[in-house]
Amino acid sequence: MSIQVIIVLVLTVIISIISTLAYSVRIVGVRTGRIAVSFAVFNVFALISRTANSIQAPLLAKKIENTIKIGDPQSLLTTFRWILFSTTMATIIGSVLMPTFIKVFGKVVESFSVNRSISKVLLHGFSKSGIEQFKSSVTKPKKENLSQLKSLKMIPKKIVLLNTIAFSIMTVGVLASLYAGCLNPELRTTCSTLSAVITGIATIIMVIFIDPFISILTDDVINGQCTQLQFDRCIIFIVGGLIVGTLLAQVLLVPAAQVISFIARHI
Secondary structure: OOHHHHHHHHHHHHHHHHHHHOOHHHHHHHHHOOHHHHHHHHHHHHHHHHHHHHHHHHHHHHHHHHHHHHOOHHHHHHHHHHHHHHHHHHHHHHHHHHHHHHHHHHHHHHHHHHHOOHHHHHHHHOOHHHHHHHHHHOOOOOHHHHHHHHOOOOOOHHHHHHHHHHHHHHHHHHHHHHHHHHHOHHHHHHHHHHHHHHHHHHHHHHHHHHHHHHHHHHHHHHOOOOOHHHHHHHHHHHHHHHHHHHHHHHHHHHHHHHHHHHHHHHO
Protein backbone atom coordinates (compact mmCIF):
# COMPACT_ATOMS: atom_id res chain seq x y z
CA MET A 1 0.00 0.00 0.00
CA SER A 2 1.52 3.31 -1.09
CA ILE A 3 2.03 6.32 1.17
CA GLN A 4 -0.49 8.19 -0.99
CA VAL A 5 -3.21 5.65 -0.21
CA ILE A 6 -2.31 5.61 3.50
CA ILE A 7 -2.73 9.40 3.63
CA VAL A 8 -6.13 9.07 1.93
CA LEU A 9 -7.18 6.47 4.52
CA VAL A 10 -6.05 8.68 7.42
CA LEU A 11 -7.96 11.64 6.00
CA THR A 12 -11.01 9.42 5.51
CA VAL A 13 -10.89 8.43 9.18
CA ILE A 14 -10.68 12.08 10.27
CA ILE A 15 -13.60 13.10 8.03
CA SER A 16 -15.80 10.17 9.11
CA ILE A 17 -15.16 10.62 12.84
CA ILE A 18 -16.10 14.30 12.65
CA SER A 19 -19.20 13.48 10.57
CA THR A 20 -20.32 10.97 13.20
CA LEU A 21 -19.64 13.30 16.12
CA ALA A 22 -21.74 15.97 14.40
CA TYR A 23 -24.83 14.13 15.66
CA SER A 24 -23.66 14.84 19.22
CA VAL A 25 -23.98 18.57 18.68
CA ARG A 26 -27.78 18.54 19.05
CA ILE A 27 -27.51 16.53 22.27
CA VAL A 28 -25.06 19.09 23.68
CA GLY A 29 -27.26 21.93 22.45
CA VAL A 30 -30.30 20.48 24.21
CA ARG A 31 -28.42 19.80 27.46
CA THR A 32 -26.78 23.23 27.60
CA GLY A 33 -29.73 25.12 26.13
CA ARG A 34 -27.34 26.72 23.62
CA ILE A 35 -28.14 25.10 20.28
CA ALA A 36 -26.97 27.98 18.06
CA VAL A 37 -23.70 28.33 20.00
CA SER A 38 -23.13 24.56 19.78
CA PHE A 39 -23.37 24.60 15.99
CA ALA A 40 -21.17 27.71 15.79
CA VAL A 41 -18.41 26.11 17.86
CA PHE A 42 -18.65 22.83 15.94
CA ASN A 43 -17.82 24.75 12.76
CA VAL A 44 -14.20 24.55 13.89
CA PHE A 45 -14.37 20.75 13.55
CA ALA A 46 -16.29 21.09 10.28
CA LEU A 47 -13.45 23.26 8.97
CA ILE A 48 -10.97 20.49 9.79
CA SER A 49 -13.17 18.01 7.92
CA ARG A 50 -13.45 20.26 4.84
CA THR A 51 -9.67 20.81 4.83
CA ALA A 52 -9.05 17.06 5.00
CA ASN A 53 -11.55 16.53 2.18
CA SER A 54 -9.85 19.15 -0.02
CA ILE A 55 -6.50 17.38 0.46
CA GLN A 56 -8.00 13.94 -0.13
CA ALA A 57 -9.62 14.81 -3.48
CA PRO A 58 -6.43 15.50 -5.49
CA LEU A 59 -4.73 12.45 -3.98
CA LEU A 60 -7.59 10.25 -5.19
CA ALA A 61 -7.51 11.94 -8.60
CA LYS A 62 -3.78 11.22 -8.87
CA LYS A 63 -4.36 7.58 -7.92
CA ILE A 64 -7.00 7.26 -10.66
CA GLU A 65 -4.75 8.83 -13.30
CA ASN A 66 -1.96 6.38 -12.41
CA THR A 67 -4.39 3.45 -12.49
CA ILE A 68 -5.64 4.42 -15.96
CA LYS A 69 -2.06 4.63 -17.24
CA ILE A 70 -1.26 1.19 -15.83
CA GLY A 71 -4.58 -0.28 -16.96
CA ASP A 72 -5.32 -2.08 -13.68
CA PRO A 73 -8.77 -1.02 -12.42
CA GLN A 74 -8.83 -3.94 -9.96
CA SER A 75 -6.15 -2.25 -7.84
CA LEU A 76 -8.34 0.86 -7.65
CA LEU A 77 -11.31 -1.25 -6.53
CA THR A 78 -9.19 -2.68 -3.71
CA THR A 79 -8.19 0.84 -2.66
CA PHE A 80 -11.82 1.97 -2.64
CA ARG A 81 -12.82 -1.00 -0.51
CA TRP A 82 -10.12 -0.04 1.99
CA ILE A 83 -11.50 3.49 2.00
CA LEU A 84 -15.01 2.20 2.73
CA PHE A 85 -13.61 -0.09 5.43
CA SER A 86 -11.81 2.83 7.05
CA THR A 87 -15.10 4.76 6.89
CA THR A 88 -16.84 1.95 8.77
CA MET A 89 -14.12 1.76 11.42
CA ALA A 90 -14.04 5.55 11.83
CA THR A 91 -17.83 5.66 12.23
CA ILE A 92 -17.61 3.00 14.94
CA ILE A 93 -14.80 4.94 16.65
CA GLY A 94 -16.85 8.13 16.42
CA SER A 95 -19.86 6.43 18.01
CA VAL A 96 -17.69 5.10 20.87
CA LEU A 97 -16.22 8.58 21.40
CA MET A 98 -19.65 10.24 21.57
CA PRO A 99 -20.06 10.08 25.39
CA THR A 100 -16.63 11.67 25.88
CA PHE A 101 -17.20 14.20 23.11
CA ILE A 102 -20.58 15.22 24.56
CA LYS A 103 -18.97 16.00 27.92
CA VAL A 104 -15.95 17.78 26.45
CA PHE A 105 -17.95 19.70 23.86
CA GLY A 106 -20.47 20.73 26.51
CA LYS A 107 -17.66 22.33 28.50
CA VAL A 108 -16.32 23.98 25.34
CA VAL A 109 -19.74 25.48 24.59
CA GLU A 110 -20.06 26.81 28.15
CA SER A 111 -16.53 28.23 27.98
CA PHE A 112 -17.26 29.92 24.65
CA SER A 113 -20.45 31.42 26.09
CA VAL A 114 -18.33 33.07 28.81
CA ASN A 115 -15.21 34.03 26.83
CA ARG A 116 -17.00 34.67 23.49
CA SER A 117 -13.79 33.86 21.62
CA ILE A 118 -12.83 30.68 19.75
CA SER A 119 -9.12 31.50 20.10
CA LYS A 120 -9.40 31.76 23.89
CA VAL A 121 -11.25 28.46 24.05
CA LEU A 122 -8.57 26.77 21.92
CA LEU A 123 -5.77 28.19 24.06
CA HIS A 124 -7.53 27.01 27.21
CA GLY A 125 -7.91 23.54 25.67
CA PHE A 126 -4.13 23.18 25.39
CA SER A 127 -3.46 24.59 28.86
CA LYS A 128 -2.77 22.41 31.89
CA SER A 129 -6.27 22.93 33.32
CA GLY A 130 -7.83 22.25 29.92
CA ILE A 131 -5.96 18.95 29.59
CA GLU A 132 -7.01 17.97 33.12
CA GLN A 133 -10.65 18.72 32.28
CA PHE A 134 -10.35 16.60 29.16
CA LYS A 135 -8.93 13.66 31.14
CA SER A 136 -11.76 13.90 33.67
CA SER A 137 -14.31 13.92 30.85
CA VAL A 138 -13.18 10.66 29.23
CA THR A 139 -16.20 8.36 29.44
CA LYS A 140 -16.91 4.83 28.29
CA PRO A 141 -20.28 4.05 26.69
CA LYS A 142 -22.58 2.85 29.49
CA LYS A 143 -23.87 -0.70 29.31
CA GLU A 144 -27.37 0.41 30.26
CA ASN A 145 -27.42 2.77 27.26
CA LEU A 146 -26.35 -0.03 24.94
CA SER A 147 -28.94 -2.39 26.44
CA GLN A 148 -31.63 0.11 25.51
CA LEU A 149 -30.88 -0.58 21.85
CA LYS A 150 -32.74 -3.87 22.25
CA SER A 151 -36.00 -1.95 22.59
CA LEU A 152 -37.46 -0.48 19.42
CA LYS A 153 -40.27 1.38 21.19
CA MET A 154 -40.55 5.09 20.38
CA ILE A 155 -37.89 4.73 17.66
CA PRO A 156 -38.66 6.29 14.23
CA LYS A 157 -37.85 3.19 12.20
CA LYS A 158 -38.61 4.81 8.83
CA ILE A 159 -36.32 7.77 9.59
CA VAL A 160 -33.50 5.48 10.71
CA LEU A 161 -33.93 3.37 7.56
CA LEU A 162 -34.01 6.42 5.27
CA ASN A 163 -30.94 7.85 6.99
CA THR A 164 -29.11 4.55 6.52
CA ILE A 165 -29.95 4.41 2.82
CA ALA A 166 -29.10 8.08 2.27
CA PHE A 167 -25.76 7.75 4.05
CA SER A 168 -24.82 4.63 2.08
CA ILE A 169 -25.60 6.44 -1.20
CA MET A 170 -23.63 9.49 -0.10
CA THR A 171 -20.69 7.33 0.98
CA VAL A 172 -20.49 5.31 -2.21
CA GLY A 173 -21.53 8.00 -4.73
CA VAL A 174 -18.20 9.67 -5.36
CA LEU A 175 -16.16 6.45 -5.19
CA ALA A 176 -18.52 4.65 -7.58
CA SER A 177 -18.34 7.49 -10.11
CA LEU A 178 -14.54 7.54 -9.91
CA TYR A 179 -14.38 3.78 -10.38
CA ALA A 180 -16.79 4.02 -13.33
CA GLY A 181 -14.50 6.64 -14.86
CA CYS A 182 -11.56 4.28 -14.46
CA LEU A 183 -13.50 1.49 -16.21
CA ASN A 184 -14.41 3.93 -19.00
CA PRO A 185 -11.45 6.34 -19.35
CA GLU A 186 -12.99 8.02 -22.40
CA LEU A 187 -16.05 8.92 -20.31
CA ARG A 188 -14.42 9.62 -16.96
CA THR A 189 -15.38 13.31 -16.99
CA THR A 190 -19.02 12.39 -17.57
CA CYS A 191 -18.86 9.72 -14.86
CA SER A 192 -17.32 12.06 -12.31
CA THR A 193 -20.02 14.64 -13.07
CA LEU A 194 -22.73 12.06 -12.42
CA SER A 195 -21.51 11.71 -8.82
CA ALA A 196 -23.28 14.99 -8.07
CA VAL A 197 -26.54 13.43 -9.27
CA ILE A 198 -26.04 10.35 -7.07
CA THR A 199 -25.10 12.28 -3.93
CA GLY A 200 -27.83 14.80 -4.76
CA ILE A 201 -30.44 12.07 -4.30
CA ALA A 202 -29.05 11.35 -0.83
CA THR A 203 -28.99 15.06 -0.02
CA ILE A 204 -32.65 15.41 -1.00
CA ILE A 205 -33.59 12.55 1.33
CA MET A 206 -31.60 14.16 4.16
CA VAL A 207 -33.07 17.63 3.61
CA ILE A 208 -36.69 16.55 3.16
CA PHE A 209 -36.96 13.76 5.73
CA ILE A 210 -34.01 13.45 8.14
CA ASP A 211 -32.99 17.00 9.09
CA PRO A 212 -36.57 18.28 9.64
CA PHE A 213 -37.39 15.29 11.86
CA ILE A 214 -34.30 15.77 14.04
CA SER A 215 -34.98 19.51 14.25
CA ILE A 216 -38.59 18.93 15.34
CA LEU A 217 -37.43 16.32 17.86
CA THR A 218 -34.91 18.82 19.24
CA ASP A 219 -37.64 21.41 19.72
CA ASP A 220 -39.87 18.78 21.36
CA VAL A 221 -37.17 18.09 23.96
CA ILE A 222 -36.76 21.79 24.71
CA ASN A 223 -40.53 22.23 24.98
CA GLY A 224 -40.87 19.19 27.24
CA GLN A 225 -42.87 17.15 24.72
CA CYS A 226 -40.09 14.55 24.45
CA THR A 227 -37.74 13.26 27.13
CA GLN A 228 -33.97 13.60 26.94
CA LEU A 229 -33.71 9.79 27.07
CA GLN A 230 -35.95 9.34 24.03
CA PHE A 231 -33.97 11.96 22.14
CA ASP A 232 -30.62 10.36 23.01
CA ARG A 233 -31.88 6.90 22.02
CA CYS A 234 -33.08 8.25 18.67
CA ILE A 235 -29.65 9.76 17.95
CA ILE A 236 -27.96 6.49 18.97
CA PHE A 237 -30.12 4.53 16.51
CA ILE A 238 -29.42 7.05 13.75
CA VAL A 239 -25.67 6.77 14.36
CA GLY A 240 -26.01 2.99 14.34
CA GLY A 241 -27.67 3.38 10.95
CA LEU A 242 -24.56 5.21 9.73
CA ILE A 243 -22.44 2.15 10.52
CA VAL A 244 -24.86 -0.12 8.64
CA GLY A 245 -24.82 2.41 5.79
CA THR A 246 -21.05 2.13 5.37
CA LEU A 247 -21.37 -1.67 5.18
CA LEU A 248 -24.14 -1.33 2.61
CA ALA A 249 -21.86 0.97 0.60
CA GLN A 250 -19.42 -1.93 0.17
CA VAL A 251 -22.20 -3.94 -1.49
CA LEU A 252 -23.32 -1.03 -3.67
CA LEU A 253 -19.87 0.02 -4.91
CA VAL A 254 -19.57 -2.13 -8.05
CA PRO A 255 -23.30 -2.11 -9.03
CA ALA A 256 -23.39 1.67 -8.60
CA ALA A 257 -20.30 2.04 -10.80
CA GLN A 258 -21.92 -0.14 -13.46
CA VAL A 259 -25.11 1.95 -13.38
CA ILE A 260 -23.09 5.15 -13.69
CA SER A 261 -21.14 3.68 -16.62
CA PHE A 262 -24.39 2.72 -18.34
CA ILE A 263 -25.87 6.19 -17.85
CA ALA A 264 -22.66 7.86 -19.06
CA ARG A 265 -22.74 5.85 -22.27
CA HIS A 266 -26.39 6.54 -23.08
CA ILE A 267 -27.03 10.16 -22.08
